[in-house]
Amino acid sequence: MTRVHLSRLPGDRVLVVEGGAGRDLALADLPAYVAGREADAPRWVWDDTARWCPPLLAAGVRVARCHDLRLSRRLLSRAPAVDHALLEGEDADLWDRLGPAATVSEPVLFSGHDALEHLRADVEDARQLAAIDASPEAARLRLLVAAESAGALAAAEMTHAGVPWSVDVHEALLTERLGPRPPRGARPRLLAECADDVRRLLGAPGLNPDSQPELLAALRRAGIEVTDTRASTLRAVDHPAVEPLLRYRSLAHLFSTNGWAWIDEWVHDGRFRPVYQPAGSATGRWSSNGGGALSFPVQVRSAAVADEGWVFVVADVAQLEPRVLAGMSGDRALARAARGADLYQGMVEAGAVATRQHAKLGLLGAMYGATSGESGRMVAELTRRYPQAFGLVEEAARAGEQGRVVRTLLGRGSPPLGGSWDESPDAPPADLDVLDRRRRSVGRFTRNFVVQGTGAEWALCWIADLRNRLWRLGDEGPVESRPHLVFFLHDEVVVHAPAGLADAVASEVTEAATTAGRLLFRELPIDFPLNVSVVRSYAEAGKPGT
DNA sequence: TAGAAAAGCGCC
């Protein structure tokens, strides 16, 4: 496949290298050049998709595939199966220091990044390809790097398209729960009334309920013996002030996190445009550093409303991580339980466990490292029944406790956690209890890393394949006039689609999930059943429990 | 006084 390397040159110019031959071109001419090359769909190789993609999308140009050098370098430099010496060379340290491109709301790029003018995409690409080729796990790493890069394209496209957002619906919801929008710095009426109730019922006239120390002192003066003010703690307390306090907390959170200020900042032209960071977390999951895309509460999802004549196709995977664990451990008994829509129920029907709740407790406990309580007991019990699956996470935990690196199925390595438990030179020697706690904590991290990270790889393959399928489904036109991804949340996608294509989109989403399963677990077929809804508002999507 | 840390909550 043709690889075309794009590098930044001084003076708003771009160096284009293909097959060893280079030419340069004005930055302003890049969209037309890229559009002209898309017939043969080369792989565009660049430092950072978040830097090159937005101006192309703004010009109506969508690329089929790319290789994101920054993401791939970080992947390869942490991958245990890679000879890291092969990544050394000219400007290697610059590449290592390359952070994610700054968020760009307008397609103005490259400003103030002189260092970028030294980076040669073709040189770095050659190193990365050599490192992959030399690895005993070359095939898996190729898939991983391609999926990571495709994910970066999907992220840029989702930010470009945005989630259709009804400010009217959102504001009506806020007014109903909080009262009219208050002047800057003031609490909305219903929130203020709630605070008054708390003050009255605690007999604390001057109390600021946002202040934990003040609140804790007031609670204790009222005879409530608590050591923290968490909702879960307060719920166990029988006192008339608890209900309004919890209600205050909930309303205050809505007001400050997803209130009018959030709308002002994040919704423009009827679109909510969150900023994603592919592989933003150590496990390879995405994070989001703008708009709180990955944590906006169920409460406000009713404001996500499809355009007239369009719908949302919402799909999420049932029990992604337990299924991934079955696949990567090759545990056929657990894989059999995973045949069907409900893995936990499958375990009950196989006679492995008495109730669905027990199955869930045991599996989640194994993946998170529960050692006590009901969850801990179920882990011990189920380990006998599913020794391969439970053994895999157990071994990952032991590796972490011993300071070893673990890897996902496709080869992403856990971060070195440099010196986090080795005492630093000037720190006082920690006592054995502290060291032991720390060791176990690392073990819980590596235990979860292998499953969460492989789950993230499955999800990347899923959206990468889905992205291509959606493109083929559409008619001519830019991304946002065809069915397109608008939202991705670990194991859930939202596609914005013309109503007439809803059924076709739903089946593509399902087929993409099957493709992802085959890519990761060829030899062992694992089912990845989806809950799919076709809705006008995101809030209407059915979300059966996991 | 700016920035980090902590607490609490939201999502998976």
Place this chain on the structure above:
DNA sequence: AGGGCGCTTTTCTA
């Protein structure tokens, strides 16, 4: 003695 992340406010610290 249960993994990952971001966001907001308050509180602490350099």
